[in-house]
Amino acid sequence: MTLSPKTLSYDELRALDARHVWHPFTQAGTAKPPILALGGRGATIYAADGREYLDLVSSWWCNLHGHGNPAIAQAIADQAMRLEQVIFADFTHEPAARLAARVTRRLPGDLDRVFYSDDGSTAVEVSLKLAHQYWRNKGQHRDVYVAFEGGYHGDTAGAMSAGHSSGYFEQWREMLFPxxxxxxxxxxxxxxxxxxxxxxxxxxxxxxxxCHPDHVSAVIVEPLIQGAAGMRMCRPEFLRALELKVREAGSLLIFDEVMTGFSRTGDLFACVKAGVTPDLICLSKGLTGGFLPLSMTVAREAIFQEFLGQDLSRAFLHGHSYTANPLGCAAGLASLDLLEAAECQSRIQAIEALHRARLDRLKSRPNVARTRLCGTIAAMDISGGGVGYAAEVGPKLKAAFLERGLLLRPLGNVLYLLPPYCTTEAELNRAWDAVEDVLATL
Known part of the structure; x- marks a missing residue:
């Protein structure tokens, strides 16, 4: 894949990026120039320098079906010719209504009410605000939230507050609520x-x-897998026990399934796999198959009912310019079509089985510990270069894999594979072969 004649040269584009673009989670003073991506097909990203990279992190955990999927691309193009955007406070549209209905049909219990926003952070922010106002509308003062150590829920103020123990947010501690x-x-x-x-x-x-009887508004958790904390996993049995505790206390339970949703854990949702019905669930990332930003906060019907009345003050006065964007909703419908197909479900099972076999081969290595697997997510701790997000071994591993044409971004000393569902057996074995090779040479 080459640059189009209508575009700037490779060097000109790199210069523009260096002069004007501020990249996320990057120390610009020391970082190498970013890779210039030209396009992608399937699990492969094509770069301007002629190299190809196998995307084994699903481009920040968003891409479900591979890059350039024609079914999703066509759905977006078709929708763009009909309606590209409309104010969702005064209007609705077919893709939003259909997508909400299809997602809620696959959720347990009475998780029936969808509030659209635009990314994982805002989905979490909406859930926290809904919980807070829900109790106020019921005439109760509940101002205590509970989260889990190491949890990461996004980068807006409320989401940062819930994820303050992750260690990512020291610069903004004064902005956060307890x-x-x-x-x-x-x-x-x-x-x-x-x-x-x-x-x-x-x-x-x-x-x-x-210590806070009748004052806990909600408990928020990443079910089955804490992503940014290092793919830390818990058992379904724990989540079921957690639900019982929350119910006994009369509080709300929020599942942050921004990463775990849409079959990452093997089932369509982690709550389904765990056999738990939360009160609120946050969805994003894979919702559109990785094509467009879109998110949902899904609430139980009983929560929605508490916002009804004749007084505007009871309404949820929150929204975003691109709430329920028709293009994103069309992408979500096309992605669900692909995801629910037997072929895709078979590939998900095959990825999990291959992960299991290859992980078991690594257990005896002296620099590998705590191997773990949930659905299509395989992870392990790597010793010999510190622990935690700032571990020295992380950048070394990343560089070694890039040299081999593999996009893997360790979380500190945690190496994980989270591939698109279209990844072939040969591609995945190639990745695991490289993992074994790199670990042998560390």
Whole structure:
């Protein structure tokens, strides 16, 4: 794939980027120039320097079906010729109504009401604001939120507050509101202490409820997998016990499924896999197959009912310019068509099986620990270069994989694979072969 004759040269584009663009999660003073992407097909990204990169992180966990998927691209093009944007406060449209109906049909219980926004952070922000106003509308003052240590929920103020223990937000601590944190019972293959860790986490939650009776608004958790914390996983049994504790305390339960939604855990949603019905669920990333920004906060019907009345002050006065953008909703419908097809579900199962086999081969390596797997997400801890997000081994691993044409972005000393569902067996084995090769040479 080459630059179009109508575009600037490779050097000119690089110069424009260096002069004007501020990249996320990047120290511009020391970072290497970013790779100039020209296009993508399937699991492969094509770069301007002639190299190809196998995308094994699904481009920030968003891409479900591969780059340039023709079905989603066509759905967006068709919708763009009909209606590209409309104010969602006064109007509705077919893609928004159909997408909300299709997603809620696959959710458990009475999770029936969809509030659209534009990314994972805002989906979480909406859930926290809904919980707060829900109790106010009921005449109760509940101002305590509970989150789990290491949890990451996005970069807006409320989402940062819920994720303050992740360590990402020290620069903005003064902007955040207090949130209580309890331990997250992270587990892995052959973990003998998992039940003790779960008990300790639940005991800590009990203590919060005891210290703040009738004041806990909501408990928020990334179900089954804490993503940015290092693909830390918990068992479905823990989430079921958590739900019981929240119900006993009369609080709300929020599932942040921004990353885990849309079959990443093997089931369409982590709440389905765990057998839990939260009160609010946050969805984004894979919602449009990775094509356009769009998110949902889905609420139980009973929550929606508390916002009804003759007084505008009871309404949820929140919104975004591109709420329920028709193009994003059309992409979401096309992505669901692909996701629900038997072929896609078969590939998801095949990816999980291949991950399992290749992870088991690595367990005996001295620099590999805590192997873990959930659906299409495989992860392991790598020793020999520190721990945590700032571990020295992370950049070394990333550079080694890029040299081999693989896009893998370790979370500190945690190496993980989260490929698009279209990734072939040969492509995935090539990636695992490279993992074995790199780990052998560390």
């Amino acid at each position: 949130v209580k944190t309890v331990p997250f019972p992270a587990t892995w293959d052959d973990d003998p202490e998992v039940e003790a860790k779960e008990a300790a986490a639940l005991d800590a939650l009990d203590l919060v409820f005891a």
